Amino acid sequence: MTRTSSDASDPPDRVTGISAGPGADQAPDLAELLKLSGRGDEAAFARLYDATAARAFGLAVRVVRDPSQAEEVAQEAFLEIWRTASRFDQSKGSAVSWILTLVHRKAVDRVRSAEASTRRDTTYHQGNHKIEHDSTAEAAQASMEARRVRQAMSSLTEVQREALELAYFKGYTHTEVASMLDLPVGTAKTRIRDGLIRLRDTMGVGQ
Amino acid sequence: MKESLHALSGAYVVDALDQEEREAFERHLPRCLDCQAEVASLREATALMADDAAMTPPDSLRTSVLAGISTIRPLPPEIAHPRTEESAPSNVVPMRRRRFRVASLVAAAAVAASVAVGVAWHPWDDQNTSSVSAADQVLAAADAQKVSLDFKDGSSASVYRSKSKGKAVILTDGMAAPPSGKVYELWFQDSKGTMVPAGLMPKSPDAKVLLRGNASGATAVGITVEPDGGSQAPTTAPIALFDLDKGTT
Numbered sequence: 001m002t003r004t005s006s007d008a009s010d011p012p013d014r015v016t017g018i019s020a021g022p023g024a025d026q027a028p029d030l031a032e033l034l035k036l037s038g039r040g041d042e043a044a045f046a047r048l049y050d051a052t053a054a055r056a057f058g059l060a061v062r063v064v065r066d067p068s069q070a071e072e073v074a075q076e077a078f079l080e081i082w083r084t085a086s087r088f089d090q091s092k093g094s095a096v097s098w099i100l101t102l103v104h105r106k107a108v109d110r111v112r113s114a115e116a117s118t119r120r121d122t123t124y125h126q127g128n129h130k131i132e133h134d135s136t137a138e139a140a141q142a143s144m145e146a147r148r149v150r151q152a153m154s155s156l157t158e159v160q161r162e163a164l165e166l167a168y169f170k171g172y173t174h175t176e177v178a179s180m181l182d183l184p185v186g187t188a189k190t191r192i193r194d195g196l197i198r199l200r201d202t203m204g205v206g207q
Numbered sequence: 208m209k210e211s212l213h214a215l216s217g218a219y220v221v222d223a224l225d226q227e228e229r230e231a232f233e234r235h236l237p238r239c240l241d242c243q244a245e246v247a248s249l250r251e252a253t254a255l256m257a258d259d260a261a262m263t264p265p266d267s268l269r270t271s272v273l274a275g276i277s278t279i280r281p282l283p284p285e286i287a288h289p290r291t292e293e294s295a296p297s298n299v300v301p302m303r304r305r306r307f308r309v310a311s312l313v314a315a316a317a318v319a320a321s322v323a324v325g326v327a328w329h330p331w332d333d334q335n336t337s338s339v340s341a342a343d344q345v346l347a348a349a350d351a352q353k354v355s356l357d358f359k360d361g362s363s364a365s366v367y368r369s370k371s372k373g374k375a376v377i378l379t380d381g382m383a384a385p386p387s388g389k390v391y392e393l394w395f396q397d398s399k400g401t402m403v404p405a406g407l408m409p410k411s412p413d414a415k416v417l418l419r420g421n422a423s424g425a426t427a428v429g430i431t432v433e434p435d436g437g438s439q440a441p442t443t444a445p446i447a448l449f450d451l452d453k454g455t456t
Binding site for chain 1: 214215216217218220221222223224225247248249250251252253254255256257258259260261262263264265267268269271272273275276277279280281282283284285361362380381411412413
């Protein structure tokens with residue numbers, strides 16, 4: 001570390017100032033943790049992991065279904081996040097959306113390639129693992145947000161919501177979604193986009 | 208064309224495009240500020256949806272992630288050229304955007320026949336990790352030629368070669384795993400029919416691999432099944448041969 005700018009004070013104790021404290025109620029600054037991770041700070045990355053792993057893993061489970069494959073997907077994604085943390089740019093979007101984008105892409109790539117090589121075993125591991133819904137502080141915190149999201153989702157039209165969920169949580173292409181929902185080819189992508197725009201505007205994010 | 212690409216933004220952020228559409232949209236994105244802004248804002252919305260899916264991961268995940276990072280060197284930041292339009296108000300999500308920025312700079316440099324590109328990326332130096340962007344640069348090259356083959360088992364593969372970069376990339380979709388103890392090896396074939404080793408395929412059905420060595424003089428790219436570790440010359444007949452003379456741009 002050679003020079004410091006006004007916002008990076010180069011403290012000897014790198015986690016000071018971003019510690020969430022023992023209560024951990026305060027959400028840690030994920031963007032800051034990513035920045036530290038980009039410099040090779042493993043402790044910061046561990047905290048980043050703890051703050052996001054439930055969402056990342058849960059998203060992977062939703063998409064790939066099989067928990068052991070979801071674990072592999074999440075592992076790959078976190079290693080990629082570590083490797084590319086320096087490429088994260090806070091001015092272009094939130095840390096959590098950057099992280100979950102990466103997880104989602106890996107999960108979808110996994111189900112598509114599994115389908116391409118064999119169309120028979122999509123559920124072949126299911127039932128081998130017991131998954132419990134999260135009971136940690138993150139989940140508690142997330143669940144309030146989740147309730148708002150669920151409300152916002154319920155403001156979508158039925159077809160918007162179904163199209164969005166089939167695409168995002170089940171990893172289907174918009175063409176597949178159109179066919180599953182008996183929509184004219186090419187209209188599912190519009191429904192997905194309309195749904196996301198509505199969700200975005202209702203939740204007031206991304207502005 | 209632009210109109211219809213723009214309509215793909217929502218499907219793009221939920222990864223609901225097929226590969227061709229995804230590639231088309233990603234070529235469009237660096238040139239369209241509207242799409243960049245929309246993609247960034249819609250990504251925030253998708254991240255919210257994931258809140259509802261939160262689930263405690265097994266402890267083994269934490270252990271393996273934290274053990275894994277200690278063996279991986281984080282990439283350095285990409286240093287933008289001071290004279291690029293870095294301050295332009297664009298809003299695409301960083302990970303992708305950076306890659307496009309590099310790709311478009313490289314394309315611009317190629318057009319201008321300029322050699323000096325002031326961007327610190329890490330070309331061709333590490334097959335397994337940082338070559339992602341190197342491969343993407345070949346895919347994005349203005350002179351990239353593509354040769355695709357479909358196989359009987361439903362899998363397919365495409366080779367992209369950019370003469371200006373002297374590099375080739377193979378994309379596979381649904382490749383069956385090689386027999387145990389074997390590996391798929393890649394080759395450049397020259398005009399005399401000689402096969403030159405160009406690296407090994409990873410054992411995953413869907414891969415994007417930058418071939419090792421200079422691709423500009425190759426007439427074909429071949430894949431053979433070789434003993435683990437690969438061979439210096441093919442020991443079996445190619446299971447696939449991509450004739451680069453038939454490439455389309």
